[in-house]
Structures are given as structure tokens and as C-alpha cells.
Amino acid sequence: MKNLDVRILMRPHIRRMVPYSTARDEYKGTQGIFLDANENPFGSPMAKDLHRYPDPSHKALKAVLADRLELPADMLFCGSGSDEVIDVLMKVFCTPGHSGVVILPPTYGMYEVLAEIYELNVIKVPLDNEFQPDVPGIIRQGTGARMLFLCSPNNPTGNLMDQQRVLEILQHFEGVVVMDEAYMDFAESTSWAQEVLHHPNLIVLKTLSKLWGLAALRVGIAIAHPEVIRAMNKVKLPYNLSTPVMEMAVKALKNHDYPLKIKESVRVNRQLLTSELIQLRMVKHIYPSDANFILVRFENAERVYRLLRDRHIIVRNRSNETNCENCLRITIGTAEEIRQLIQALKEIDTTTDP
Ligand SMILES: *Cc1c(COP(=O)(O)O)cnc(C)c1O
Numbered sequence: 001m002k003n004l005d006v007r008i009l010m011r012p013h014i015r016r017m018v019p020y021s022t023a024r025d026e027y028k029g030t031q032g033i034f035l036d037a038n039e040n041p042f043g044s045p046m047a048k049d050l051h052r053y054p055d056p057s058h059k060a061l062k063a064v065l066a067d068r069l070e071l072p073a074d075m076l077f078c079g080s081g082s083d084e085v086i087d088v089l090m091k092v093f094c095t096p097g098h099s100g101v102v103i104l105p106p107t108y109g110m111y112e113v114l115a116e117i118y119e120l121n122v123i124k125v126p127l128d129n130e131f132q133p134d135v136p137g138i139i140r141q142g143t144g145a146r147m148l149f150l151c152s153p154n155n156p157t158g159n160l161m162d163q164q165r166v167l168e169i170l171q172h173f174e175g176v177v178v179m180d181e182a183y184m185d186f187a188e189s190t191s192w193a194q195e196v197l198h199h200p201n202l203i204v205l206k207t208l209s210k211l212w213g214l215a216a217l218r219v220g221i222a223i224a225h226p227e228v229i230r231a232m233n234k235v236k237l238p239y240n241l242s243t244p245v246m247e248m249a250v251k252a253l254k255n256h257d258y259p260l261k262i263k264e265s266v267r268v269n270r271q272l273l274t275s276e277l278i279q280l281r282m283v284k285h286i287y288p289s290d291a292n293f294i295l296v297r298f299e300n301a302e303r304v305y306r307l308l309r310d311r312h313i314i315v316r317n318r319s320n321e322t323n324c325e326n327c328l329r330i331t332i333g334t335a336e337e338i339r340q341l342i343q344a345l346k347e348i349d350t351t352t353d354p
Helices: 012-016 059-069 081-093 110-117 135-141 163-172 193-197 226-235 243-253 257-277 301-310 335-350
Strands: 076-079 100-103 121-124 147-151 176-180 202-207 220-223 283-286 293-298 327-331
Touching: 012 226, 059 076, 059 243, 076 081, 076 226, 081 110, 081 147, 081 176, 081 202, 081 220, 081 226, 100 110, 110 121, 135 163, 147 163, 163 176, 193 202, 220 226, 257 283, 257 293, 257 335, 293 301, 301 327, 301 335
Parallel strands: 100 121, 100 147, 147 176, 176 202
Antiparallel strands: 076 220, 202 220, 283 293, 293 327
């Protein structure tokens, strides 16, 4: 999509909408007597500053993220998890009951859930035998669709999307291409984030929920053309991230060794889990993974899932997903968790109960 003004993909009324502005957006200082927002001036029973509304523009958090991602802050959006970011994107680009959205199953379930909430036309173009995008199928069936969701490494399959195919999609798909990189931090591959500078219809999603170990905070990030960010800011609720969440995220992101350490631990434990699993009779296939989970095909996934659960070990049954018959998705745990999982699986492997 060369030289296309990404604004023409937005819903016209959102494009024209004047953003909601708080009195604090209009006053640029940080010191003053704040009598504009009906806050409690005496303070809270809890930590300092909790009686004030949070910064709706997420300035401090975006500054740290911009530094880490080596991108300007006006190309960043922060939401309460990637799930909110996807919701905001649909509100910007998709007309309820009308627009088409392309998804490539098997993939992350939230794309379809949110599309259904907005009664969008969900166009499914399954990944091929190697779990790679079917580019001709996408071009054929996706004509006229507003958005397309790519996930690399893909959940639940764990593999990276082929770079050449992603480029072909970026060149030929005439809507917004969302590249969900929730697991890219675990992979030996480069992020698509810098490509947003060359493709105004590309939007890259990141999250602090996985590698950064901050799933409870709910921080998701979109990297997009500044015009897209402007529209997203109009659509989001003003105070979508709380002050303690933003402060903790800023503190965490200053830690440079932590993500490297976790990436290495996950790599080692993924190798450990794989080498144990291949020794089990009931394991039929282990899909190669660049993420912090692996997809495993069993002889009878339903039975394994049930017997693991009886032993208080919870994995994700993906058997009903497209081309995932008899597959369980297993998160890479600690060495001790893997030891207990393998012990349970060995018991299940050698018993014949139903
Ligand atoms: C876990 C996950 C996310 C993260 O969602 P948050 O709302 O940020 O926790 C996003 N995309 C995919 C594909 C995921 O698996």
C-alpha cells in the first residue's frame, strides 16, 4: 500500500471528531492549584497522589517506551493490555455490522471475539500446512476488508510468520495490517516496529504481559503512524491507565538485564521440555516454537488434558482450533514445574485408563 493516506481507512466521523479535552490537557504546567476535576483535595488514605486523576496522555510511560523502542513518542499508544488496544483499533477503523476483518486461524482468539462484539464480517483465511499465511487466499478473500490480524510468533502455533509473505501482504492488502508481537521478544528475529515508518497501514502490537512478567498490570502498546495514534487517542477512554500501573511499568522498563535473562531461561526450559516430551509414546508431534509455549500433538489430547487437570496441572486444550486436532498448548514453566509436568505425563503415558 504505497503512499496511501491511512486516514481514508478510518471511519469518517472518527476522523472528523474533536478529541475530548480535560482542563488539565489545556494547562501545561505541573504545579498549581487544581480545582478542575472535583478530586478530593485532602489526599487519599493510600499512597501519595492517588487522589489525582492519572495522566491521560501517558507521557512518562511513553518516554521510556520511545527510548527502548527507538521510535518517536507520537508513534506510540498505550492501553490496558493489548486487548484494549485491539478494541480501540476496531473502533477507529471498523463500522459495526458492516466492515470486514481478516483473521488467519489458528490464531489468538480475541481478534474474533472483539470483531463479533462489533458484528463485523469475520473473513477466515486459514494458515497453510506450515502455519504460514496463504497470501493468494488473503488477497482473493480479503479484498475490501478494513483490517487483517497477523500474529508473529503466532499463538497457539509458536512459529514466526515468513518475512517475505508479510511483506507481500503489506504491499497488496488495502486495509490496516495489525502485526501482534506479544511473543516477538522471545524470538531470534527482528521486530516489525521500524517498518511502521515505511508502511503507514502497518500497526505493531506489543505487551508487557509476557516477557516482562507484568500480566497483572495490563499494559499493551501499539506502534503506528502518528495519524493513527491521534485517532486512537480520540477513541480511548481518557483515564485508561492508572497512575500506579504507569509508575510500576516505568520502573520495570528501566531494568535492562531482566528481559535478557528471562529470554534465555525460557529458551533453555523450552529445550528441556521438548527433549522430555519427545520420549513419550503418546506425543505425536512437537511444533517448533519461537515463543514461551509449545504446541504439542498427542494421540488423545482430551484424555491428557483431563488427566493433567486431575493432577492439578492446567494446560490449554487447542484441539478444536483449525488444524490443531489433538493439540495442547503448554506454557514454558520453571524447571521444577516442567519436572512435575513430565512426571505426570509419564504416568499418563503408561496407564490405560480412559
Ligand atoms: C497474551 C497475548 C496478548 C497479550 O494480551 P494483553 O491484553 O496485553 O495481556 C496479545 N496477543 C496475543 C497473541 C497474546 O497471546
